[in-house]
Amino acid sequence: MAKDHETPSSVTPPHNPAAEMAVLGAILFDNNAHQRIADLLSPADFYAPANSAIYAVIDRMITTGRVADGVTLREHFERDGQLAEIGGVRYLADLLESAAFGPEILDYARLVHDLALRRELIRIGAEMVQRATSPDLIEHGEAQIEAAEKQLFSLAEKGAGAQGFRSFNTALAQSIETATLAFKRDGKIAGVACGLDDLDRMLGGLHKSDLIILAARPSMGKTALAVNIAYNAARRCRRSVGANGMMKTDEGAVVGFFSLEMSADQLATRVLADISEVPSDKIRRGDLSPRDYEQIREAAKTMEGLPLYIDDMGAISISQLSARARRLQRTHGLDLLIIDYLQLITSSGGNRNDGRVQEVSNITKSLKALAKELAIPVIALSQLSRQVEMRDDKRPQLSDLRESGSIEQDADVVLFIYREAYYLERLEPDEDDPRYAEWKDKLAAKFNLAEIIISKQRHGPIGKVDVGFIPSRVRFGNLDNRYGGSSDD
DSSP states (O other): OOOTTOOGGGSOOOOOHHHHHHHHHHHHHOTTHHHHHTTTOOGGGOSSHHHHHHHHHHHHHHHTTOOOSHHHHHHHHHHTTOTTTTTHHHHHHHHHHTOOOTTHHHHHHHHHHHHHHHHHHHHHHHHHHHHHHOSSOOOOHHHHHHHHHHHHHHHHHHHHOOOOOOOHHHHHHHHHHHHHHHHHSTTOOOSBOOSOHHHHHHHTSBOTTOEEEEEEOTTSOHHHHHHHHHHHHHHTOEEEEOTTSSEEEEESOOEEEEESSSOHHHHHHHHHHHHHTOOHHHHHHTOOOHHHHHHHHHHHHHHTTOOEEEEOOSSOBHHHHHHHHHHHHHHTOOSEEEEEOGGGOBOSSSOTTSOHHHHHHHHHHHHHHHHHHHTSOEEEEEEBOGGGGGSSSOOOOGGGBTTOTTHHHHOSEEEEEEOHHHHHHTTOOOTTSTTHHHHHHHHHHHTTEEEEEEEEETTSEEEEEEEEEEGGGTEEEOOSOOOEEEEOO
């Protein structure tokens, strides 16, 4: 162990020569052993340069259909003039004498891989110290933290090892487990419930690894619905300690909310207005009665400790967003990620000549990859193009998605919000117009009604769900009606 006064560079990097020799010897003795550890080890995992060089040649020979043994390795290194560098014929013989047999090779391979990870941790740590203390490096501390997090997460992925193919029985068991959980729940919901019963029935909840696009024209209530879903999932959150000693979510969700347009306190005000039933404009103005203030206090108490985390950094790049989501999952847990909204995310590079459609395409692909990587549903809000306004029927369609190049393709679910009352309000006739009474009745019938249109669902039906909408509380709620839909083939 390093003493307090020692730097990482003064400590001998962790390694185990015997384990490295046992793995190499086992493969030389029986080339079939290579298949068992090929996904786990790479030449860089070996500490000794000779062992790294030998494994690289063994790996190349076997994958190209050649035999790798003492004879072929000796011939290869003699031809390249490197036989002495690896220890000569004597070292190849020593490897065969050190060979592991049977299942032990996996244990030795895991040890070699683990020690390689530890050495990489030391390297990253030393590099962090060097960059942080360098007087010549013009780089902000936050940028250094982000770079270090990216390296550490990359190392964590490498540490997890390649999962590779899974048997159908394994996948089937997981599928049955998901169905069992859904059956045991009262609502028969397998995923994270969004709190709108009819929508949950059609979607089966929000499922792991799904990218869900929630789109609408301005003022339709995209953010309001997203906030409602976030709050409903977070308030139902129940966590417990899993078999591995780590916290797991049994119900509801730990929610991360990227608010790229509104500040965190504005978002909190929306939730507070919903729960307290005090209109948000009254809260902002401070136009509160003693009863209003008491309702706000009581609502704030109910929301204490809510596992809802808000990041309101504007103009965030997709790489920054991904890094922060990974960090949240490591530190507090993360079961549902919401992004408001898609078009405010910036690309993490690429060609400056790429059009915005290509940039959005890269972002949606990255969000889908993030959903799979973190095994959580990701909801991304999106704008719609103005062509909706040009039609008589202003209900959105998939073709209305702004910069829709790959949004429709990458999304597992696409939801649209449509409120007829929004358009009726803008058609108000004069009070002396004969049509005024008819208009007023129609507006009254539609004022607290909204439609959520499921235009795409990769694994379920499409259709529409009627929900309630309370403008003063900016809230969506349930209606006592049934729903219908058609299958999305």
